[in-house]
Amino acid sequence: MPHPDLLFPPDREVRAIARELFALTRDLPLICPHGHVDPALIADDAPFGDPARLFVVPDHYVTRMLLSQGIPPAELGVPSVDGTTVQADGRKIWHLLAANWHLFRGTPSRLWLEQTFADVFGVETPLSPDTADDVYDLLSERLAEPAYRPRALFTRFGIETLATTESPLDDLSAHARLAAEGWGGPGGRVITTFRPDDVVDLEWAGWAERVERLGEVAGADTSTFTGYLTALRSRREAFIAAGATSSDHGHPTAATADLGPEGAAAVFERGLHGTATAADAESFRAHMILEFARMSIEDGLVMQLHPGSVRNHNRWLHATHGRDVGGDIPQATDYVRGLEPLLSRHGNDPRLRVVVYTLDETTFSREIAPLAGGYASVYIGAPWWFLDSPDGLRRFREAVTDTAGFYNTAGFVDDTRAFCSIPVRHAIARRVDAAHCARLVAEHRLDADEAAETVVDLAYRLPRRIFRLDRSAA
Structure with missing residues:
Protein backbone atom coordinates (compact mmCIF):
# COMPACT_ATOMS: atom_id res chain seq x y z
CA MET A 1 0.00 0.00 0.00
CA PRO A 2 1.24 3.57 -0.61
CA HIS A 3 2.59 5.57 2.27
CA PRO A 4 -0.36 7.51 3.71
CA ASP A 5 1.53 10.78 3.16
CA LEU A 6 2.67 10.02 -0.41
CA LEU A 7 3.23 13.34 -2.25
CA PHE A 8 2.10 15.42 0.73
CA PRO A 9 4.24 18.36 1.95
CA PRO A 10 6.91 17.65 4.59
CA ASP A 11 5.68 20.53 6.78
CA ARG A 12 3.55 18.94 9.52
CA GLU A 13 0.82 21.57 9.55
CA VAL A 14 0.37 21.57 5.78
CA ARG A 15 0.61 17.78 5.62
CA ALA A 16 -2.20 17.43 8.15
CA ILE A 17 -4.44 19.67 6.05
CA ALA A 18 -3.56 17.72 2.91
CA ARG A 19 -4.55 14.47 4.61
CA GLU A 20 -7.98 15.89 5.46
CA LEU A 21 -8.53 17.22 1.94
CA PHE A 22 -7.44 14.00 0.24
CA ALA A 23 -9.80 12.02 2.46
CA LEU A 24 -12.68 13.95 0.86
CA THR A 25 -11.73 12.80 -2.64
CA ARG A 26 -10.14 9.40 -2.07
CA ASP A 27 -13.35 7.40 -2.53
CA LEU A 28 -15.13 9.61 -5.06
CA PRO A 29 -16.13 7.91 -8.32
CA LEU A 30 -13.61 8.15 -11.14
CA ILE A 31 -14.49 10.32 -14.12
CA CYS A 32 -12.31 9.32 -17.10
CA PRO A 33 -13.37 11.64 -19.98
CA HIS A 34 -10.31 11.04 -22.15
CA GLY A 35 -8.32 7.85 -22.62
CA HIS A 36 -7.27 5.09 -24.96
CA VAL A 37 -8.45 1.86 -23.37
CA ASP A 38 -9.66 -0.56 -26.04
CA PRO A 39 -13.45 -0.84 -25.56
CA ALA A 40 -13.21 -4.52 -26.57
CA LEU A 41 -11.33 -5.07 -23.31
CA ILE A 42 -14.52 -4.32 -21.38
CA ALA A 43 -16.88 -5.81 -23.96
CA ASP A 44 -15.03 -9.15 -24.11
CA ASP A 45 -14.20 -9.23 -20.38
CA ALA A 46 -11.53 -11.83 -21.10
CA PRO A 47 -8.72 -12.47 -18.60
CA PHE A 48 -5.60 -10.38 -19.07
CA ARG A 149 -11.00 -9.58 -15.01
CA PRO A 150 -11.73 -6.20 -16.64
CA ARG A 151 -15.37 -5.73 -15.59
CA ALA A 152 -14.71 -6.76 -12.01
CA LEU A 153 -11.84 -4.30 -11.81
CA PHE A 154 -13.92 -1.59 -13.51
CA THR A 155 -16.46 -1.92 -10.70
CA ARG A 156 -13.82 -2.11 -7.97
CA PHE A 157 -12.06 0.95 -9.33
CA GLY A 158 -15.26 2.95 -8.92
CA ILE A 159 -15.25 4.19 -12.50
CA GLU A 160 -18.41 6.15 -13.21
CA THR A 161 -17.57 7.00 -16.84
CA LEU A 162 -14.77 5.75 -19.08
CA ALA A 163 -14.35 7.42 -22.48
CA THR A 164 -12.42 5.52 -25.12
CA THR A 165 -11.16 7.07 -28.38
CA GLU A 166 -12.01 5.85 -31.88
CA SER A 167 -11.53 6.84 -35.52
CA PRO A 168 -14.58 7.79 -37.62
CA LEU A 169 -13.84 4.59 -39.55
CA ASP A 170 -14.46 2.43 -36.48
CA ASP A 171 -17.68 0.44 -36.69
CA LEU A 172 -18.22 0.97 -32.94
CA SER A 173 -19.20 -2.69 -32.62
CA ALA A 174 -17.58 -3.03 -29.19
CA HIS A 175 -19.60 -0.05 -28.00
CA ALA A 176 -22.75 -1.57 -29.49
CA ARG A 177 -22.14 -4.75 -27.49
CA LEU A 178 -21.59 -2.73 -24.34
CA ALA A 179 -24.77 -0.74 -24.93
CA ALA A 180 -26.76 -3.94 -25.46
CA GLU A 181 -25.58 -5.13 -22.04
CA GLY A 182 -26.32 -1.83 -20.32
CA TRP A 183 -22.71 -0.68 -20.15
CA GLY A 184 -22.63 1.84 -23.00
CA GLY A 185 -24.61 4.39 -24.95
CA PRO A 186 -25.56 7.92 -23.83
CA GLY A 187 -25.06 8.19 -20.10
CA GLY A 188 -23.41 4.76 -20.02
CA ARG A 189 -20.37 3.65 -18.11
CA VAL A 190 -18.27 3.23 -21.28
CA ILE A 191 -18.60 5.84 -24.04
CA THR A 192 -16.65 6.69 -27.17
CA THR A 193 -14.81 9.83 -28.34
CA PHE A 194 -14.67 11.06 -31.94
CA ARG A 195 -11.01 11.24 -33.11
CA PRO A 196 -10.87 12.19 -36.83
CA ASP A 197 -7.10 12.74 -37.25
CA ASP A 198 -6.60 9.80 -39.62
CA VAL A 199 -9.08 11.27 -42.11
CA VAL A 200 -7.94 14.89 -41.64
CA ASP A 201 -4.14 14.71 -41.79
CA LEU A 202 -3.08 14.71 -45.47
CA GLU A 203 0.47 13.72 -44.42
CA TRP A 204 -0.70 10.48 -42.80
CA ALA A 205 0.07 7.68 -45.27
CA GLY A 206 -3.09 6.26 -46.82
CA TRP A 207 -5.20 9.39 -46.23
CA ALA A 208 -7.02 9.30 -49.59
CA GLU A 209 -7.90 5.63 -49.17
CA ARG A 210 -9.28 6.29 -45.69
CA VAL A 211 -11.35 9.20 -46.99
CA GLU A 212 -12.87 6.83 -49.54
CA ARG A 213 -13.55 4.36 -46.73
CA LEU A 214 -15.14 7.18 -44.71
CA GLY A 215 -17.62 7.68 -47.52
CA GLU A 216 -18.46 3.99 -47.54
CA VAL A 217 -18.99 3.87 -43.78
CA ALA A 218 -21.09 7.04 -43.75
CA GLY A 219 -22.98 6.41 -46.98
CA ALA A 220 -21.77 9.67 -48.51
CA ASP A 221 -19.79 10.74 -51.57
CA THR A 222 -16.40 11.80 -50.21
CA SER A 223 -14.95 12.59 -53.63
CA THR A 224 -15.98 16.21 -52.95
CA PHE A 225 -15.24 18.41 -49.98
CA THR A 226 -18.96 18.97 -49.39
CA GLY A 227 -19.56 15.23 -49.30
CA TYR A 228 -16.57 14.78 -47.01
CA LEU A 229 -18.08 17.21 -44.48
CA THR A 230 -21.43 15.43 -44.78
CA ALA A 231 -19.73 12.12 -44.01
CA LEU A 232 -18.00 13.57 -40.95
CA ARG A 233 -21.28 14.96 -39.62
CA SER A 234 -22.91 11.58 -40.14
CA ARG A 235 -20.17 9.79 -38.22
CA ARG A 236 -20.40 12.32 -35.40
CA GLU A 237 -24.10 11.48 -35.11
CA ALA A 238 -23.23 7.79 -34.86
CA PHE A 239 -20.64 8.51 -32.17
CA ILE A 240 -23.12 10.61 -30.20
CA ALA A 241 -25.58 7.72 -30.40
CA ALA A 242 -22.80 5.56 -28.90
CA GLY A 243 -22.45 7.97 -26.00
CA ALA A 244 -19.78 10.39 -27.20
CA THR A 245 -19.74 13.79 -25.52
CA SER A 246 -16.44 14.99 -26.97
CA SER A 247 -14.15 14.96 -29.98
CA ASP A 248 -10.36 14.88 -29.89
CA HIS A 249 -7.86 16.46 -32.28
CA GLY A 250 -4.14 15.66 -32.11
CA HIS A 251 -2.48 17.96 -34.64
CA PRO A 252 1.23 18.84 -34.84
CA THR A 253 0.48 22.49 -34.07
CA ALA A 254 -2.33 24.58 -32.62
CA ALA A 255 -2.88 26.38 -35.91
CA THR A 256 -6.44 27.25 -36.93
CA ALA A 257 -7.45 28.98 -40.17
CA ASP A 258 -10.45 29.73 -42.36
CA LEU A 259 -9.64 28.85 -45.97
CA GLY A 260 -13.21 29.43 -47.07
CA PRO A 261 -15.24 26.77 -48.87
CA GLU A 262 -13.41 27.12 -52.19
CA GLY A 263 -9.94 27.22 -50.68
CA ALA A 264 -10.58 24.20 -48.49
CA ALA A 265 -12.08 22.28 -51.42
CA ALA A 266 -9.00 23.03 -53.55
CA VAL A 267 -6.63 21.66 -50.90
CA PHE A 268 -8.90 18.64 -50.41
CA GLU A 269 -8.75 17.92 -54.17
CA ARG A 270 -4.96 18.13 -54.18
CA GLY A 271 -4.91 15.70 -51.28
CA LEU A 272 -7.05 13.19 -53.15
CA HIS A 273 -4.79 13.47 -56.20
CA GLY A 274 -1.58 13.11 -54.21
CA THR A 275 -0.26 16.58 -55.06
CA ALA A 276 -0.76 18.30 -51.69
CA THR A 277 2.31 19.93 -50.11
CA ALA A 278 3.31 20.04 -46.45
CA ALA A 279 1.93 23.60 -46.36
CA ASP A 280 -1.36 22.29 -47.78
CA ALA A 281 -1.53 19.65 -45.06
CA GLU A 282 -0.97 22.21 -42.31
CA SER A 283 -3.52 24.63 -43.72
CA PHE A 284 -6.10 21.85 -44.16
CA ARG A 285 -5.66 20.64 -40.56
CA ALA A 286 -6.00 24.26 -39.40
CA HIS A 287 -9.14 24.80 -41.45
CA MET A 288 -10.74 21.59 -40.25
CA ILE A 289 -10.50 22.73 -36.62
CA LEU A 290 -12.84 25.57 -37.56
CA GLU A 291 -15.13 23.17 -39.39
CA PHE A 292 -15.24 20.92 -36.34
CA ALA A 293 -15.89 23.89 -34.07
CA ARG A 294 -18.93 24.78 -36.17
CA MET A 295 -20.08 21.17 -35.95
CA SER A 296 -19.58 21.22 -32.17
CA ILE A 297 -21.73 24.31 -31.84
CA GLU A 298 -24.44 22.38 -33.68
CA ASP A 299 -24.18 18.98 -32.00
CA GLY A 300 -22.68 19.79 -28.60
CA LEU A 301 -19.50 17.69 -28.69
CA VAL A 302 -16.78 19.18 -26.50
CA MET A 303 -13.59 19.79 -28.52
CA GLN A 304 -10.30 18.55 -27.10
CA LEU A 305 -7.13 19.92 -28.72
CA HIS A 306 -3.94 17.89 -28.20
CA PRO A 307 -1.30 19.68 -30.30
CA GLY A 308 2.46 19.77 -30.12
CA SER A 309 3.72 16.23 -30.70
CA VAL A 310 6.19 15.52 -33.48
CA ARG A 311 4.92 12.08 -34.35
CA ASN A 312 7.31 9.25 -35.19
CA HIS A 313 10.42 11.39 -34.65
CA ASN A 314 12.37 8.14 -34.13
CA ARG A 315 12.02 6.99 -37.70
CA TRP A 316 13.76 3.66 -37.15
CA LEU A 317 11.32 2.85 -34.36
CA HIS A 318 8.37 3.80 -36.56
CA ALA A 319 9.64 1.78 -39.51
CA THR A 320 10.39 -1.25 -37.35
CA HIS A 321 7.50 -1.27 -34.87
CA GLY A 322 4.92 1.23 -36.16
CA ARG A 323 3.03 4.10 -34.57
CA ASP A 324 2.39 4.76 -30.88
CA VAL A 325 5.35 2.83 -29.52
CA GLY A 326 7.31 5.70 -27.98
CA GLY A 327 8.81 7.47 -30.99
CA ASP A 328 7.11 10.85 -30.52
CA ILE A 329 8.75 14.03 -29.17
CA PRO A 330 7.15 17.29 -27.88
CA GLN A 331 7.80 20.63 -29.56
CA ALA A 332 7.17 24.29 -28.74
CA THR A 333 3.63 25.35 -29.58
CA ASP A 334 2.11 28.78 -30.27
CA TYR A 335 -1.44 28.99 -28.92
CA VAL A 336 -1.99 32.75 -28.97
CA ARG A 337 -1.56 33.15 -32.72
CA GLY A 338 -2.56 29.60 -33.56
CA LEU A 339 -5.97 29.73 -31.91
CA GLU A 340 -6.77 33.35 -32.82
CA PRO A 341 -8.78 32.54 -35.99
CA LEU A 342 -10.89 30.03 -34.04
CA LEU A 343 -11.42 32.25 -31.02
CA SER A 344 -12.12 35.41 -33.00
CA ARG A 345 -15.07 33.60 -34.56
CA HIS A 346 -16.34 31.36 -31.78
CA GLY A 347 -14.37 32.06 -28.60
CA ASN A 348 -17.24 33.81 -26.85
CA ASP A 349 -19.98 31.43 -27.95
CA PRO A 350 -21.23 29.62 -24.81
CA ARG A 351 -22.33 26.66 -26.94
CA LEU A 352 -18.70 25.81 -27.72
CA ARG A 353 -16.32 24.18 -25.26
CA VAL A 354 -12.67 23.78 -26.20
CA VAL A 355 -10.35 21.95 -23.80
CA VAL A 356 -6.75 22.85 -24.64
CA TYR A 357 -3.83 20.60 -23.68
CA THR A 358 -0.13 21.20 -24.15
CA LEU A 359 3.20 19.38 -24.18
CA ASP A 360 4.95 22.76 -23.86
CA GLU A 361 4.55 23.74 -20.21
CA THR A 362 6.14 27.15 -20.80
CA THR A 363 2.78 28.07 -22.35
CA PHE A 364 0.68 27.32 -19.26
CA SER A 365 1.11 30.70 -17.59
CA ARG A 366 2.08 32.72 -20.69
CA GLU A 367 -0.63 31.63 -23.13
CA ILE A 368 -3.11 28.94 -22.11
CA ALA A 369 -4.17 30.30 -18.71
CA PRO A 370 -4.73 33.83 -20.09
CA LEU A 371 -6.72 32.41 -23.02
CA ALA A 372 -8.90 30.33 -20.68
CA GLY A 373 -9.26 33.35 -18.42
CA GLY A 374 -10.33 35.53 -21.34
CA TYR A 375 -12.67 33.39 -23.48
CA ALA A 376 -15.91 31.73 -22.43
CA SER A 377 -15.29 28.68 -24.63
CA VAL A 378 -11.76 27.76 -23.46
CA TYR A 379 -10.81 25.38 -20.64
CA ILE A 380 -7.37 24.14 -19.65
CA GLY A 381 -6.72 20.44 -20.04
CA ALA A 382 -4.78 18.49 -17.44
CA PRO A 383 -1.01 17.94 -17.84
CA TRP A 384 -0.65 15.41 -20.60
CA TRP A 385 1.80 12.69 -21.58
CA PHE A 386 5.33 13.95 -20.86
CA LEU A 387 3.94 16.34 -18.22
CA ASP A 388 1.66 13.81 -16.48
CA SER A 389 3.78 13.35 -13.36
CA PRO A 390 3.56 14.49 -9.73
CA ASP A 391 5.95 17.36 -10.33
CA GLY A 392 4.28 18.24 -13.63
CA LEU A 393 0.90 18.35 -11.90
CA ARG A 394 2.31 20.60 -9.17
CA ARG A 395 3.86 23.00 -11.68
CA PHE A 396 0.59 23.07 -13.60
CA ARG A 397 -1.46 24.24 -10.62
CA GLU A 398 1.12 26.86 -9.72
CA ALA A 399 1.30 28.10 -13.32
CA VAL A 400 -2.38 28.42 -14.20
CA THR A 401 -4.23 29.27 -10.98
CA ASP A 402 -3.03 32.89 -10.75
CA THR A 403 -4.62 33.79 -14.10
CA ALA A 404 -7.33 31.21 -14.73
CA GLY A 405 -8.25 30.08 -11.24
CA PHE A 406 -9.41 26.53 -10.61
CA TYR A 407 -12.69 26.70 -12.51
CA ASN A 408 -11.27 27.28 -15.97
CA THR A 409 -9.48 23.93 -15.70
CA ALA A 410 -11.21 20.76 -16.86
CA GLY A 411 -10.25 18.30 -14.13
CA PHE A 412 -7.91 15.34 -14.39
CA VAL A 413 -7.83 12.96 -17.36
CA ASP A 414 -5.74 9.79 -17.22
CA ASP A 415 -5.20 9.63 -21.02
CA THR A 416 -3.99 6.03 -20.81
CA ARG A 417 -4.16 2.67 -22.53
CA ALA A 418 -3.04 1.02 -19.28
CA PHE A 419 -6.44 0.17 -17.80
CA CYS A 420 -5.08 -1.22 -14.52
CA SER A 421 -3.24 2.04 -13.76
CA ILE A 422 -6.34 4.25 -13.94
CA PRO A 423 -7.17 4.40 -10.20
CA VAL A 424 -3.51 5.00 -9.33
CA ARG A 425 -3.22 7.92 -11.73
CA HIS A 426 -6.36 9.54 -10.36
CA ALA A 427 -5.19 9.03 -6.79
CA ILE A 428 -1.88 10.73 -7.56
CA ALA A 429 -3.64 13.71 -9.13
CA ARG A 430 -5.99 13.97 -6.14
CA ARG A 431 -3.03 13.86 -3.74
CA VAL A 432 -1.25 16.63 -5.64
CA ASP A 433 -4.35 18.83 -5.65
CA ALA A 434 -4.91 18.19 -1.95
CA ALA A 435 -1.32 19.23 -1.25
CA HIS A 436 -1.67 22.37 -3.37
CA CYS A 437 -4.89 23.47 -1.69
CA ALA A 438 -3.48 22.62 1.74
CA ARG A 439 -0.64 25.06 1.16
CA LEU A 440 -3.12 27.80 0.25
CA VAL A 441 -5.03 27.10 3.46
CA ALA A 442 -1.84 27.16 5.55
CA GLU A 443 -0.87 30.48 3.95
CA HIS A 444 -4.33 31.87 4.75
CA ARG A 445 -5.08 32.35 1.06
CA LEU A 446 -8.02 29.94 1.05
CA ASP A 447 -10.53 29.06 3.75
CA ALA A 448 -10.64 25.41 4.80
CA ASP A 449 -14.24 24.97 3.68
CA GLU A 450 -13.44 26.49 0.28
CA ALA A 451 -10.47 24.14 -0.11
CA ALA A 452 -12.69 21.19 0.74
CA GLU A 453 -15.20 22.19 -1.93
CA THR A 454 -12.44 22.88 -4.47
CA VAL A 455 -10.71 19.50 -4.24
CA VAL A 456 -14.04 17.70 -4.76
CA ASP A 457 -14.80 19.95 -7.73
CA LEU A 458 -11.41 19.25 -9.31
CA ALA A 459 -11.68 15.50 -8.81
CA TYR A 460 -15.31 14.96 -9.74
CA ARG A 461 -17.68 17.83 -10.47
CA LEU A 462 -15.60 19.79 -13.00
CA PRO A 463 -14.79 16.98 -15.45
CA ARG A 464 -18.35 15.72 -15.18
CA ARG A 465 -19.75 19.14 -16.04
CA ILE A 466 -17.23 20.39 -18.59
CA PHE A 467 -17.27 17.19 -20.63
CA ARG A 468 -21.09 17.20 -20.54
CA LEU A 469 -21.27 13.89 -18.78
CA ASP A 470 -24.04 15.34 -16.65
CA ARG A 471 -26.41 16.86 -19.17
CA SER A 472 -28.41 18.54 -16.43
CA ALA A 473 -25.27 20.56 -15.59
CA ALA A 474 -24.32 21.30 -19.19
Missing part, protein backbone atom coordinates in the same frame (compact mmCIF):
# COMPACT_ATOMS: atom_id res chain seq x y z
CA GLY A 49 -2.47 -12.00 -20.47
CA ASP A 50 0.70 -12.60 -18.52
CA PRO A 51 2.27 -9.74 -16.51
CA ALA A 52 4.76 -8.85 -19.25
CA ARG A 53 2.02 -8.45 -21.86
CA LEU A 54 -0.04 -6.39 -19.47
CA PHE A 55 2.62 -4.10 -18.02
CA VAL A 56 5.58 -4.04 -20.44
CA VAL A 57 4.80 -4.83 -24.07
CA PRO A 58 2.09 -2.16 -24.65
CA ASP A 59 3.57 0.53 -22.37
CA HIS A 60 5.62 2.96 -24.44
CA TYR A 61 6.72 4.79 -21.28
CA VAL A 62 8.50 1.59 -20.27
CA THR A 63 9.80 0.49 -23.66
CA ARG A 64 11.15 3.93 -24.65
CA MET A 65 13.15 4.18 -21.42
CA LEU A 66 14.68 0.78 -22.06
CA LEU A 67 15.34 1.66 -25.70
CA SER A 68 17.19 4.79 -24.50
CA GLN A 69 19.57 2.40 -22.73
CA GLY A 70 20.11 0.24 -25.79
CA ILE A 71 17.48 -2.46 -25.23
CA PRO A 72 15.53 -2.91 -28.49
CA PRO A 73 11.74 -3.22 -28.38
CA ALA A 74 11.92 -6.65 -30.01
CA GLU A 75 13.53 -8.02 -26.84
CA LEU A 76 10.53 -6.62 -24.93
CA GLY A 77 7.97 -8.35 -27.13
CA VAL A 78 6.83 -5.25 -29.04
CA PRO A 79 5.33 -6.51 -32.33
CA SER A 80 7.25 -5.74 -35.51
CA VAL A 81 5.79 -4.15 -38.63
CA ASP A 82 7.06 -6.84 -40.98
CA GLY A 83 6.28 -9.79 -38.74
CA THR A 84 9.87 -10.38 -37.71
CA THR A 85 10.00 -12.61 -34.65
CA VAL A 86 10.15 -10.80 -31.31
CA GLN A 87 10.54 -12.11 -27.78
CA ALA A 88 7.45 -14.14 -26.87
CA ASP A 89 8.47 -15.48 -23.46
CA GLY A 90 6.75 -13.26 -20.90
CA ARG A 91 9.02 -14.33 -18.08
CA LYS A 92 12.15 -13.38 -20.07
CA ILE A 93 10.65 -9.97 -20.81
CA TRP A 94 9.85 -9.55 -17.12
CA HIS A 95 13.40 -10.47 -16.12
CA LEU A 96 14.71 -7.83 -18.52
CA LEU A 97 12.47 -5.22 -16.89
CA ALA A 98 13.57 -6.26 -13.42
CA ALA A 99 17.26 -6.19 -14.37
CA ASN A 100 16.82 -2.57 -15.48
CA TRP A 101 14.35 -1.44 -12.83
CA HIS A 102 16.91 1.09 -11.54
CA LEU A 103 16.47 3.08 -14.74
CA PHE A 104 12.99 4.09 -13.60
CA ARG A 105 14.01 5.62 -10.25
CA GLY A 106 12.16 8.91 -9.74
CA THR A 107 9.96 8.48 -12.81
CA PRO A 108 6.15 8.46 -12.89
CA SER A 109 6.34 5.09 -14.68
CA ARG A 110 7.86 3.48 -11.61
CA LEU A 111 5.38 5.19 -9.30
CA TRP A 112 2.40 4.09 -11.42
CA LEU A 113 3.64 0.51 -11.70
CA GLU A 114 4.56 0.08 -8.04
CA GLN A 115 1.26 1.55 -6.89
CA THR A 116 -0.65 -0.62 -9.38
CA PHE A 117 1.11 -3.77 -8.18
CA ALA A 118 0.29 -2.92 -4.55
CA ASP A 119 -3.10 -1.16 -4.74
CA VAL A 120 -4.74 -3.16 -7.53
CA PHE A 121 -3.11 -6.58 -7.21
CA GLY A 122 -2.03 -6.65 -3.58
CA VAL A 123 1.59 -7.41 -4.52
CA GLU A 124 3.88 -5.44 -2.23
CA THR A 125 7.14 -7.30 -2.86
CA PRO A 126 9.56 -4.73 -4.32
CA LEU A 127 10.61 -5.58 -7.87
CA SER A 128 14.30 -6.38 -8.33
CA PRO A 129 16.40 -8.92 -10.21
CA ASP A 130 16.22 -11.20 -7.17
CA THR A 131 12.43 -10.96 -6.78
CA ALA A 132 11.46 -10.95 -10.48
CA ASP A 133 10.07 -14.49 -10.45
CA ASP A 134 8.22 -14.00 -7.17
CA VAL A 135 6.51 -10.81 -8.40
CA TYR A 136 5.74 -12.38 -11.78
CA ASP A 137 4.18 -15.44 -10.16
CA LEU A 138 2.11 -13.41 -7.68
CA LEU A 139 0.76 -11.20 -10.46
CA SER A 140 0.05 -14.24 -12.62
CA GLU A 141 -1.97 -15.81 -9.79
CA ARG A 142 -4.05 -12.66 -9.43
CA LEU A 143 -4.63 -12.35 -13.17
CA ALA A 144 -6.07 -15.89 -13.25
CA GLU A 145 -8.76 -14.99 -10.71
CA PRO A 146 -12.25 -13.81 -11.79
CA ALA A 147 -11.93 -10.80 -9.46
CA TYR A 148 -9.17 -9.46 -11.71
